[in-house]
Amino acid sequence: MEDDIDNAMRAHVAELRLEHRDLDEAIHRMAEDPRADQLALTRLKKRKLLLKDAITRLESKLIPDLDA
Secondary structure (H helix, E strand, O other): OHHHHHHHHHHHHHHHHHHHHHHHHHHHHHHHOOOOOHHHHHHHHHHHHHHHHHHHHHHHHHOOOOOO
């Protein structure tokens, strides 16, 4: 049961990493365009940071508790 949960969390982390990478590429492209919507760019950057935080939280839950 716990392995199923861990596997599901790992799959979710992989999905979040993929979205994070896609956002990084989109942000890079938008930053190079002087006509880019700065508000949209800021929102993408914020979403990217939120994804990074979510990835970090999930990864920390996957680390075994050494006190057990």
